[in-house]
Amino acid sequence: MLNFRNKIVELIKGEVDSLSREEIEESIETPPSYDMGDYAFPAFKLSKVFKKAPNIIAEELVSKFDENPYFEKVESAGPYVNFFINKSKLIETVMEEIKEKGNKYGSSDIGEGKKVIMEYSSPNIAKPFHIGHIRTTVIGNALHKIYKFLGFDTVAINHLGDYGTQFGMLIAAYKKWGDREVIENDPINELLKLYIKFNEEAEKNEALKDEARYWFRELEEKNEEALELWKWIRKISLKEFNKVYDMLNIEFDTYAGESFYSDKMPKVIKELEDKNLLKESEGAHLVDLEEYGMPPALIKKKDGSSLYTTRDIAAAIYRKDYYDFYKNIYVVASQQNLHFKQWIKVVELMGYEWAKDCIHVPFGMVSLEDGTLSTRRGKVIFLEDVLNKAVESTFKIIEERNPDLDNKEEVAKQVGVGAVVFQELFNQRIKDYVFSWDRTLSFEGETGPYVQYTHARANSLLEKGKFNIEDNVDYTLLDSDIEIDISRLLYNFPQVIVDAMKKNEPYFITRQIVEIAKMFNKFYNSSPILIEDEELRKSRLMLTYGVKEVIKTGLGLLGIEAPNRM
RNA sequence: GUACCCUUAGCUCAGCUGGAUAGAGUGUCUGACUACGAAUCAGAAGGUCGGGGGUUCGAAUCCCUCAGGGUACGCCA
Numbered sequence: 001m002l003n004f005r006n007k008i009v010e011l012i013k014g015e016v017d018s019l020s021r022e023e024i025e026e027s028i029e030t031p032p033s034y035d036m037g038d039y040a041f042p043a044f045k046l047s048k049v050f051k052k053a054p055n056i057i058a059e060e061l062v063s064k065f066d067e068n069p070y071f072e073k074v075e076s077a078g079p080y081v082n083f084f085i086n087k088s089k090l091i092e093t094v095m096e097e098i099k100e101k102g103n104k105y106g107s108s109d110i111g112e113g114k115k116v117i118m119e120y121s122s123p124n125i126a127k128p129f130h131i132g133h134i135r136t137t138v139i140g141n142a143l144h145k146i147y148k149f150l151g152f153d154t155v156a157i158n159h160l161g162d163y164g165t166q167f168g169m170l171i172a173a174y175k176k177w178g179d180r181e182v183i184e185n186d187p188i189n190e191l192l193k194l195y196i197k198f199n200e201e202a203e204k205n206e207a208l209k210d211e212a213r214y215w216f217r218e219l220e221e222k223n224e225e226a227l228e229l230w231k232w233i234r235k236i237s238l239k240e241f242n243k244v245y246d247m248l249n250i251e252f253d254t255y256a257g258e259s260f261y262s263d264k265m266p267k268v269i270k271e272l273e274d275k276n277l278l279k280e281s282e283g284a285h286l287v288d289l290e291e292y293g294m295p296p297a298l299i300k301k302k303d304g305s306s307l308y309t310t311r312d313i314a315a316a317i318y319r320k321d322y323y324d325f326y327k328n329i330y331v332v333a334s335q336q337n338l339h340f341k342q343w344i345k346v347v348e349l350m351g352y353e354w355a356k357d358c359i360h361v362p363f364g365m366v367s368l369e370d371g372t373l374s375t376r377r378g379k380v381i382f383l384e385d386v387l388n389k390a391v392e393s394t395f396k397i398i399e400e401r402n403p404d405l406d407n408k409e410e411v412a413k414q415v416g417v418g419a420v421v422f423q424e425l426f427n428q429r430i431k432d433y434v435f436s437w438d439r440t441l442s443f444e445g446e447t448g449p450y451v452q453y454t455h456a457r458a459n460s461l462l463e464k465g466k467f468n469i470e471d472n473v474d475y476t477l478l479d480s481d482i483e484i485d486i487s488r489l490l491y492n493f494p495q496v497i498v499d500a501m502k503k504n505e506p507y508f509i510t511r512q513i514v515e516i517a518k519m520f521n522k523f524y525n526s527s528p529i530l531i532e533d534e535e536l537r538k539s540r541l542m543l544t545y546g547v548k549e550v551i552k553t554g555l556g557l558l559g560i561e562a563p564n565r566m
Numbered sequence: 567g568u569a570c571c572c573u574u575a576g577c578u579c580a581g582c583u584g585g586a587u588a589g590a591g592u593g594u595c596u597g598a599c600u601a602c603g604a605a606u607c608a609g610a611a612g613g614u615c616g617g618g619g620g621u622u623c624g625a626a627u628c629c630c631u632c633a634g635g636g637u638a639c640g641c642c643a
Contacts, residue, residue, distance in 0.1 A: 032586060042585065044623070054623085079623090080586070124643075164643065258643085284641050293569075294639090301641040308643050337570065338638050364572085365637075397605070415605090427579060430571070432636065439578075443605055445591045446579095453605045461602060499582075511580070511590095518590090525598090525607040566605080 001491075002093040004085055007070045008039055015064055018049045034485070037075070037082030044079055054079035087484050092475045094491040098546045099469060103553055106494040111152030114326035117319055118144040118154060121250070122257070122332075124161035125237040126170055126191040129244050130380040131435050132373050135363045137383075138424045140331035141250050141559045142506035143361070149557060150501055155323060159315070160257025162234050164308075166195075168216030171229050172208065173198040175215075187236040192375070213303075220262065220305075230259075247387050247417055249559065264314040265306045272299060277349055287346050297342040312343045313350075316358055327357050329504070334362035334430060361504045364432035381435060391416035393441045394449070398566070405565055414561040415449050422448025425506045425558050446514050451551060452562060454517035457524065458548035459564045465530045467541040477539040482523045489516045490546050497557065506558060513554035520547045 009024045016024075024041070031040045043054040043061070050057055058076035065074040065081075073084035098105045120140020123129050140156075148154045173194040174183075183190040202208040219226040238255070245251070269285075272278045278285045278299060285300035297309050319328055330340065340360035348355035367373065373380055394416035398408050405411060420440060427433075443449040461467075478487070493512060500508040529540045552562040 026583070029585070030582080032588095036586075040586085044585080047623085078586070161643065166642075281640075286640065295569090296640065298640045303641080305641090307641070311643090333637095334571070335637055336643090339643090341570090362571090367636095394605095401605075402603085431579080432572075433578085436578095439592095442592080445605095447591090447605085449605050450591095453603080457603055457606085464602065503582095507580090508582090514590090521606060522608090524602075528602065530602045565603090 001097040001494075002070070002089065004070060004083075004090070005039065007068075008041065008083055011065055011068070012041060012061070015061060016046060019045070031080070031082060034488070036077060036080075037073075038085040038488070039083040041081040041083070042079055043081065047079075087479065087487075088476050090491060091478050091484070091487045094487050095473070095475060095542055095546055098490065098549055099542075103549060103556075105549060106497050106553055107149045107151070108494070108498070109151040110498070111147060111150045114152050115323050116147045116152040116154050117157060117323060117325045117328045118147065118331065119157040119159050119329065120144070120331035121245075121252075122159040122161060123241060124166070125234050125257075126166075126188070126195065127161075127375050128188050128192055128380055129241055129383045130373060130375070131368075131383055131386055132366050132380075134383055134386070134420070134424055135366065135429075136331045136333065137244075137248065137250065138421050138559065139361070139363055139429060139506060141248070142425055142509075142557060143329070143331065143501075143504055145557050145559060146497060146501050146506065146509070149497065152326075155254070155325075156252045158252040158255045158257070160234075160238075160255055160259075162230075163219075163258035163262055165212055165216050167219060167230060167233075168212035168214065169198050169202075170195060170233060171215040171219070171226055172211040174229060174233075184236065188240045191233065191237070195375075217305075234259075244384055244387070247384075247413070248421065249561070258308075258311055261311050261315045261318065264318055265310050268310060268314045268317065269300060269306065271350065272346075275350055277346070287349070289342060289345060292345055294338065294342055294345065297346055309339065309343045309346070312339075313347055316343075316347055317352070320352070320354055325354075325357065327359055329359045329361055331361045331363070334364055336360070337362055359504075361429070363429035367432070367434050369434055369436065386440065387417050387420060389437075390420050390441060394419070394443070397443065402566070411563050411566050414563050415443075415452055415566055418448040418452060418555070418560040419443055420448075421558060421560050422451070422510065425510045427507055429505060429507075448555075448560060449566075451513055451517045451555065452560075452566060454520055455548055455551045455555070455562045456564060456566045458520065458544045458551070461529055461544050462541060462548065465537060465541045465544075467545055469545065471538050471542075473539050473542045474535050475539065475542075477536050478543055480527065482519065482526065483540075483543060486516065486519045486523060486543060486547060489519060490550050493550050493554070509554050509557055513551050516547060516550060516554075520544075 005025065005028055008028055009021050012024045013021055027042060027045065029040045029042065031037050043057040046057050047054040055076065055078050058079055058081045061081050062074050062076045065071070068074065070086055070089060071083045072086045075082050118140055121133065121137040123133050144154055144156050170191065177197065178194055198208065215226055219230055272287065277287050279288050281296070283302040284298060286296040286298045288296050298307050299310050300306055316328060319325060332340070337360070344355050344358050347358065368379070368381065391412050395408060395412035398405055398412055423440060426446070489512065496508050496512045500506055527540070529537065529544060531537050555562045
């Protein structure tokens with residue numbers, strides 16, 4: 001595909017030697033409106049070099065760029081040099097590229113040979129998968145797909161919370177009040193009940209906490225009974241989680257969670273001691289980080305057992321050895337910012353230069369209208385319920401508007417789940433939000449169903465118009481403002497994917513496909529597509545095809561399906 | 567108490583590494599279905615970018631400060 005920015009860099013570089021190609025590339029901007037041009041080069045920085053007013057420099061530059069095949073017009077506007085792209089070249093290059101690459105349009109090999117670890121979702125065993133888990137799960141999945149699409153060699157890790165004192169609690173609670181059959185029938189809820197009951201009782205009776213600690217120690221010592229219970233609880237919980245993962249169409253490469261690293265920690269503690277990083281304080285062992293403006297990182301408890309900082313350090317070291325990662329990414333809530341800063345600093349202090357490749361990708365908090373989520377107090381909204389409710393609402397809408405649709409259940413699932421996922425990936429990760437049923441179940445405006453609807457509509461046009469990708473198309477017929485606007489958005493799509501990867505922000509893609517859908521709907525409402533004139537029809541269908549492909553790819557990267565009918 | 571994050575239209579949010587007149591959606595009001603799919607489109611109204619300083623040719627964007635909200639701070643993860 002033609003790279004218009006590079007063409008501008010070449011033109012400017014030909015006239016101005018004092019700026020490097022990179023500097024020129026970086027200063028190229030998009031004007032506020034396309035009436036003013038497709039790209040703009042501001043001359044402010046040159047005014048110091050040439051000791052002239054920027055608007056004079058801009059004028060002088062323009063006079064040198066008259067005849068050029070890639071830009072139909074170059075003009076100055078005050079201090080800016082504005083470039084107007086050659087529209088037929090733009091449309092032709094983007095359409096030919098989409099035609100050639102199809103559903104691979106926007107992919108690349110920039111990540112070739114680089115291993116990227118994406119740790120996300122990571123629910124706690126025996127606790128419900130609630131609305132609070134949706135963010136890490138959905139953001140992580142999207143990032144995983146984005147990196148993969150850009151050629152990175154990815155590993156999706158579900159770092160299950162399957163170890164720790166809480167397990168001692170569960171085992172103790174099960175031994176006191178548990179019933180295997182009851183739990184088998186409704187694992188998460190029953191285990192949650194045990195968990196809540198144990199916490200309530202433990203507040204009244206301190207001795208229970210000792211029992212929990214006892215059972216956790218037994219588990220670590222590989223006591224057969226404890227081990228068997230642990231395996232069983234882990235298995236039935238995972239089975240429940242997989243219901244949600246199936247609905248979301250998410251798979252992991254490994255479920256190596258906390259337990260997996262439990263035997264890798266003593267070595268780390270020893271290493272910290274050998275490197276003189278460990279300090280004793282009030283019976284516990286820690287790494288002092290005062291020098292770096294952070295509270296100390298606790299490594300070993302009074303009783304000798306380890307903490308999750310130790311576990312994360314051990315996991316990172318293991319992963320470096322085993323995978324030799326290029327980036328080791330953690331999609332974990334912003335509440336853990338300090339924790340990540342601490343342990344990554346400790347890894348750095350241990351002398352591992354790859355500490356900088358461990359990246360925490362934080363996101364904001366979800367709360368309920370009446371306050372914070374709390375598993376212990378049973379104040380949660382289950383993710384499964386959210387998804388099911390969205391699917392039900394969608395099903396009703398389909399019954400109303402498109403009752404003859406084939407496989408309504410399947411489509412309702414794709415659209416309902418898609419709506420939830422889309423909403424989750426629509427804004428910057430860091431923003432907190434309050435969960436609202438109204439918002440989750442609204443399918444109008446900038447929503448997943450809107451984009452999916454546009455896709456289905458485009459598909460229907462292609463079918464009715466008997467679109468054939470082999471047809472030769474006269475691109476010069478696509479010359480209206482809307483058609484060019486659409487082409488520009490399609491043209492920018494590959495760059496948007498790269499930006500999304502660089503910033504670990506899937507919403508760049510969400511916003512781009514919304515823009516494409518909006519522009520296409522505008523086009524659809526203003527220009528007939530299935531018309532008599534064969535040449536014109538073919539060209540408009542080609543544009544429709546481009547829109548359909550890019551929307552589908554974009555949705556796919558977000559983990560959302562694109563049904564052909566809905 | 568200390569550190570970090572957030573604050574843009576009634577509501578929910580965009581605004582690319584500072585750049586040309588601050589944009590969407592939603593809600594409100596108005597208009598378009600015997601129409602290629604109305605989960606759509608067109609239009610109107612709606613903003614001292616939390617307040618105040620500073621840096622700069624230029625600040626919603628960078629720095630300082632104040633206010634409001636949130637999160638985290640040694641034996642949970």
